Amino acid sequence: MRVFLPLFAATFTLLIHPCECMEIIGGREAKPHSRPYMALITKSDVCGGTLIDWSWVLTAAHCKIDNSTRIKLGLHSLSREDQYVQNFTVLKWLKYPYYDQETLDNDLQLVKLSGKAKCTKAVQPLKLPTIFCDVKPKTLCEAAGWGKTNNKDIHGSDKLMEVILPAISRRKCAAMLYPDGYVITKNMMCTLDPTGGKDTCNGDSGGPLICKKKYRGIISFGPLKCGDPQRPAVYTFLTKDHVYWIKKVIKKETE
Secondary structure, eight states: OEESOOOBGGGOSOOOOTTOOOOSSSOEEOOTTSOTTEEEEESSBEEEEEEEETTEEEEOTTSOOOTTOEEEESOSBSSSOOTTOEEEOEEEEEEOTTOBTTTTBTOOEEEEESSOOOOBTTBOOOOOOSOOSOOOTTOEEEEEESOOSSTTOSSOOSBOEEEEEEEEOHHHHHHHHGGGTOOOOTTEEEEOOTTSOOOOOTTOTTOEEEETTEEEEEEEEEOSSTTOTTSOEEEEEOOHHHHHHHHHHHHHHHO
């Protein structure tokens, strides 16, 4: 199983030939600060996350969080931080109570920041979903992160990358991943570029999947090789139960 995670925090800066194009497996560099909800989560590994409240980030449950974890908001380039970057440590982290670490079902967790984020053009929360019907096949969805841009890379991207991916049905996803022993549940959704040229990859875990301008999923896992046209990428599908739990936790922690 390829979980979109294991990139070491010590390898942020990429040494790339100046004419070489960096892509999140077929994507492109995001316009700086065009995704103000993006969070970079670093420990020994790298994950993405989504600012959903001024003090809370939502990410994947398989991302390792502890008191030594650092979170950056308003970031675009890892090697050239600007005045918009806000740095935080972690006060608390809570995995979804029905998270299954074997199948990665319900792969989400909440992370409480050490302080309240300041509203700027580069830092703004993303609204949680209010509709919970399945994303229709062929719907174009957007993903972003600082993960690997090539299967041969050992480093992640220096800059935030983005990619557009078509959704596929849960049934088709399950059939394609069944030979590898994957289980696709009702709490998951999938994307697949049929040409194999576009995908999320290691280090993108926890980042958001946005479909029709709505936050619908969290980057979770996929097959060993990124961009395989026969193997979809899998996301935690944000359900009504997930959102209820998220809002309940945040309300309790702020009372």
